[in-house]
Amino acid sequence: MGIGNEVVHGFPHLDTARRAITALYKRLSFDGLSAYATSVVPADVAFGDQDDLHLGTQRVARALVQHLRLPEARMIVSFRGMEHAAGVELAAGPEYFIELNDRFRDHRRDIGAALAHEITHVLLHRLGLGFPGTRDNEILTDTVTTYLGAGWLLLDAFRQDGVSSQKLGYLTPEEFGYVLAKRSLLFGEDPSPWFTSPQAYEAYASGRARALRDEQQPPLTAAGWTGRHRYAKDRRHAQEQPGTTAPDGSPYAFEGGRSGLRVSFDCPTCHQRIRVPVRGRVRARCGLCRTVLECDT
Numbered sequence: 001m002g003i004g005n006e007v008v009h010g011f012p013h014l015d016t017a018r019r020a021i022t023a024l025y026k027r028l029s030f031d032g033l034s035a036y037a038t039s040v041v042p043a044d045v046a047f048g049d050q051d052d053l054h055l056g057t058q059r060v061a062r063a064l065v066q067h068l069r070l071p072e073a074r075m076i077v078s079f080r081g082m083e084h085a086a087g088v089e090l091a092a093g094p095e096y097f098i099e100l101n102d103r104f105r106d107h108r109r110d111i112g113a114a115l116a117h118e119i120t121h122v123l124l125h126r127l128g129l130g131f132p133g134t135r136d137n138e139i140l141t142d143t144v145t146t147y148l149g150a151g152w153l154l155l156d157a158f159r160q161d162g163v164s165s166q167k168l169g170y171l172t173p174e175e176f177g178y179v180l181a182k183r184s185l186l187f188g189e190d191p192s193p194w195f196t197s198p199q200a201y202e203a204y205a206s207g208r209a210r211a212l213r214d215e216q217q218p219p220l221t222a223a224g225w226t227g228r229h230r231y232a233k234d235r236r237h238a239q240e241q242p243g244t245t246a247p248d249g250s251p252y253a254f255e256g257g258r259s260g261l262r263v264s265f266d267c268p269t270c271h272q273r274i275r276v277p278v279r280g281r282v283r284a285r286c287g288l289c290r291t292v293l294e295c296d297t
Contacts (some may be wrong), residue, residue, distance in 0.1 A: 007167045010182040013139050018271040020143035025270045025288050026131045030092040037187045039149035042194050045112035059113050063120045090125045113153035113168050120145040138170040146179040152191045156200045177207020214268040217251040221294045263297050
């Protein structure tokens, strides 16, 4: 896992994070994800300055192993000087060796965040779930860590003041907020009281606003007037000129001709592609995450 002082903001990795959410649903199923409806609680991963470094680290690691439902995995954690924040040796198990940057000896409040990312690597290894390329695979790991209820720790590790900044992971703070908000909308869990970093709360609010926009895109009935007007114009064009899809950047695309026009769009929950006929009010049910969507096509 990377660590950096130059913090990138915004949503440059959003498409990859959305693909990661879809891949997680496909691998675990809706029922499997339901087992993670409760996030790891702050008390289970708290680390005080008075705690023994190694015993405290092992305690936090055990709590995260249990939360991520890896009961047979044993984490052996050590500290050394290294470029990155942390790393894990992936093997057949049941023992996995995690190395943490020596800086965590003096920044113990962030040990849980570093361990959450590395232990999720172990989970993904066991699930056989990965993306090609280091960058995309690390974004997958950040996304899964967050969606399964341990990633609020990574967002809370983001701190910034006038002279310095710190962030763990590969997602931007706002992207962590986005994925965390997706989880919150699914399970009805509000993570904001757990943040100790004011910057983390601000990033969560920004990410949540972006996540809510996913549920307000046409052809969903919750779309605003501007989106509905643009959709009607694009639909009319597709009906008049069969084979036309939609302008670049549109959240939907049209398929077929006058007599069988269909519109496709991403499910706002799992981002699986959904296709429905263009015939006015339609209720669609996502086959992957079971979300029922009210549409006006």
